[in-house]
Amino acid sequence: MPTGEGVRVGARNDRWPAGNMAWTRQTRRREPVDLRTDQAHTARMYDYLLGGKDNFPADREAAEQAIAGAPYLRTTARENRAFMHRAVRHLAEQQGIRQFLDIGTGIPTSPNLHEVAQAAAPDARVVYTDNDPIVLTHARALLGGSAAGRTAYLEADLGDVDTILDSAELRDTLDLSRPVAVSVIAILHFLPDPDAAYDIVRRLVAPLPAGSCLTISHATADFDPTMEEQAARSYRARGIPVRLRSRDEIAPFFAGFDLVAPGIQSVHRWRPDDNASAAIPDGQVNVYGAVGSKR
Secondary structure (H helix, E strand, O other), rough: OOOOOOOOOOOOOOOOOOOOEEEOOOOOOOOOOOOOOOOOOHHHHHHHHHHOOOOOOOHHHHHHHHHHOOHHHHHHHHHHHHHHHHHHHHHHOOOOEEEEEEEEOOOOOOOOHHHHHHHHOOOOOEEEEEHHEEEEEEEEHHOOOOOOOOEEEEEEOOHHHHHHHHHHHHHHHOOOOOOEEEEEEEHHHHHOHHHHHHHHHHHHOOOOOOOOOEEEEEEOOOOOOHHHHHHHHHHOOOOOOOOOOOHHHHHHOOOOOOEEOOEEOOOOOHHHHHHHHHHOOOHHHHHEEEEEEEE
């Protein structure tokens, strides 16, 4: 996963009108950012796999190399995105969640999390976080939202949990004394250090009250070890660390949570909307997904 300095930005404003995007205003001038378009980037590769246009030749070349090792990688990306949509709808409609914290937002691809959440619950509030200038370049696409809800964006690194939880953007948008749904979608497999990955998730959810929820999707080699390792090697060859985890290695992320049925499943088998997705072999998806409710 790309790393970078999380910047504490924005002044407190308790009079934001409902439905407005809390755009991060920097407290100091930033130098122009080199987007390094000659180097493959995970967010742009994912955008390419989803059929987006916010990518460059290096991203397309790296993605095609990964596809050569795992021909169903586009299916993987599509089903992972669909899982996020279903999980958010479930949380809003069935769990009554009205607050969402999305970690590692990536390049916006509509429908975004806030669109799904606010379609189900117009008063839903969403905070997006990412540390990457590429995402900041496209984050204005998140502007809008329902008249009753609120959507905010925070520039922060995944590993800087204190910056995320203590930021004005989060504190002005979410009430941490009430349940919050934390989404960590398709990002933890870019953290090869197991202790760091578990620690980050633990710290993110520690201050949240009972009834809060955690949604995770994570790449795995459980279903097709050879193919997935080939895809992972293509990422590593570009300097992008990857650690594929088994179901048993993913379960500890949900310590202190009760898993929502059907538990840790291939993402396309987690409460599918239709039989078409459910009919796809697990080896063409290779991503686990799960939602848990904090005890």
